[in-house]
Amino acid sequence: MTVGILGLGLIGGSFARAYSAAGHTVLAWDTDSTVLSFAKLSSAAAGDLTAQTAPCCDLILLCVYPGAALAWLREMGPKLGSGPVVIDCCGTKRSVTEPGMALAKEHGFTYLGGHPMAGTQYSGFKYSRSNLFQGAPMVIVPPSRDDIRLLVRVKELLEPAGFGSISVTTAEKHDEMIAFTSQLAHVVSSAYIKSPTALQHQGFSAGSYRDMTRVAWLNPVMWSELFLDNRDNLIRELDTLAEHLKEYREALAAGDRETLLRLLEEGKTRKEEVDGK
Numbered sequence: 001m002t003v004g005i006l007g008l009g010l011i012g013g014s015f016a017r018a019y020s021a022a023g024h025t026v027l028a029w030d031t032d033s034t035v036l037s038f039a040k041l042s043s044a045a046a047g048d049l050t051a052q053t054a055p056c057c058d059l060i061l062l063c064v065y066p067g068a069a070l071a072w073l074r075e076m077g078p079k080l081g082s083g084p085v086v087i088d089c090c091g092t093k094r095s096v097t098e099p100g101m102a103l104a105k106e107h108g109f110t111y112l113g114g115h116p117m118a119g120t121q122y123s124g125f126k127y128s129r130s131n132l133f134q135g136a137p138m139v140i141v142p143p144s145r146d147d148i149r150l151l152v153r154v155k156e157l158l159e160p161a162g163f164g165s166i167s168v169t170t171a172e173k174h175d176e177m178i179a180f181t182s183q184l185a186h187v188v189s190s191a192y193i194k195s196p197t198a199l200q201h202q203g204f205s206a207g208s209y210r211d212m213t214r215v216a217w218l219n220p221v222m223w224s225e226l227f228l229d230n231r232d233n234l235i236r237e238l239d240t241l242a243e244h245l246k247e248y249r250e251a252l253a254a255g256d257r258e259t260l261l262r263l264l265e266e267g268k269t270r271k272e273e274v275d276g277k
Contacts, residue, residue, distance in 0.1 A: 001157070002027065004049040004060035004084065006072055008035050010119060011089055012063030013128025015161060016044040021130045022160035027053050035125050044128075055081045059157045061114075062088040065225050066096045073103050073111070080109040085157055087114040091178065091222075092229040093141050093171035101143050112154060113141030113171055115178070116163070121217040135164035141171050179233035186223055187238065189216040 003019045005012045008030040016026045020043055028045040030036045039045040047053065054060060054076055062069040069088040080086070086109060088096050097113035104111035118136035120127060138158060142150060145168055155166055169177075193216040201209060227234055251259040 001058040004057040006062045007064035008125045010123050013125040014132035017130035018161045057084045060084045060086045066090045077103045077107040086111045091226045093174045095229045097141050097171040115139045123219045134162040138163040138166045175230045179237050183234050184237045186215045
């Protein structure tokens with residue numbers, strides 16, 4: 001198949017490497033021409049994704065920020081025709097999928113929202129790898145959850161990436177869940193590392209510190225856009241966390257061992273419930 005990839009960062013670069021390694025033709029585009037040239041030199045891409053080549057693709061993956069993905073759909077939508085299946089891979093869905101589906105209906109191309117649930121704290125093509133998505137979940141937001149033929153086609157198109165599962169949901173549910181599972185963790189990690197004590201942690205830290213601070217090393221431009229896109233859900237999660245933190249602080253300030261034990265036990269029990277133990 002021929003796969004078009006817009007954006008050659010960690011996600012787009014990993015898709016390019018995965019599809020190329022599986023023997024498919026990858027056409028790519030990136031704002032940085034040096035990155036695109038390197039992708040070609042490393043055999044991750046065979047050519048350019050342009051207005052002329054995009055209609056020839058079987059699959060087009062938009063691996064850019066939500067605003068850029070929507071801008072591309074507006075510019076290229078009238079030129080795509082009915083051939084390609086277009087999937088955006090943005091970290092939020094409501095701001096992209098609603099206008100994207102309207103454009104697809106207007107111009108006759110096939111479009112779905114998508115979110116590969118894989119990544120690292122690093123960004124950029126140099127950190128991409130062909131096995132990034134192996135065994136990882138892929139979330140898709142189709143225009144209709146009852147279009148079995150489309151869902152089967154999408155599963156076949158995504159197969160070379162190696163996803164372990166493909167989940168179907170709505171844009172609203174996706175954004176609600178991602179506020180908790182991803183965005184809140186990034187905010188907490190960013191806030192946690194700002195403690196003055198962090199500058200003195202050498203020799204006093206191990207796994208807990210590494211786990212808490214890993215995603216503080218993030219791409220501020222991308223994450224600020226994602227946070228603002230999903231601010232209603234993220235604010236709700238932050239408020240919930242703040243209320244729980246307040247309970248722990250009050251128990252500590254009062255020297256209330258009984259309440260502190262209860263709070264810790266509740267957290268332990270919830271973790272067991274979530275993990276199915």
